[in-house]
Amino acid sequence: MSFMGNRPTRRNYGKTRSAVATVARERIDILLRQAEEILAKDVELSKRYVGLARKISKRTKVRIPREKKHYLCRNCGQPLVLGKNARIRLRPNNSRIIISCLGCGAIRRCPYRKLC
Numbered sequence: 779m780s781f782m783g784n785r786p787t788r789r790n791y792g793k794t795r796s797a798v799a800t801v802a803r804e805r806i807d808i809l810l811r812q813a814e815e816i817l818a819k820d821v822e823l824s825k826r827y828v829g830l831a832r833k834i835s836k837r838t839k840v841r842i843p844r845e846k847k848h849y850l851c852r853n854c855g856q857p858l859v860l861g862k863n864a865r866i867r868l869r870p871n872n873s874r875i876i877i878s879c880l881g882c883g884a885i886r887r888c889p890y891r892k893l894c
């Protein structure tokens with residue numbers, strides 16, 4: 779596979795687009811990883827990283843991987859790290875998982891099957 783001499787013309791727009799998606803996916807991945815790493819030191823910066831990842835995702839239509847999306851607080855945008863700023867509870871009677879963000883107190887409930 780070679781891109782040599784290929785200019786992004788209308789004809790290979792598809793190729794360019796998938797290249798964009800690959801880069802976007804990589805960036806989202808890096809941003810979310812860094813967001814988790816920096817969380818203990820700087821919550822605001824961590825939120826910023828998540829915000830950027832979301833922005834890239836929106837602009838490029840690349841989805842944030844499902845398993846990661848469940849661990850981002852929808853309310854305050856923090857990455858949720860279990861044992862640090864998130865609490866997880868299981869509700870066996872209605873097969874739901876409850877993830878609470880200890881940063882802002884937001885709660886999200888997911889059925890077992892949808893998660894992971």
Ligand SMILES: [Zn+2]
Nearest residue numbers: 851854879882
């Ligand atoms: Zn939160």
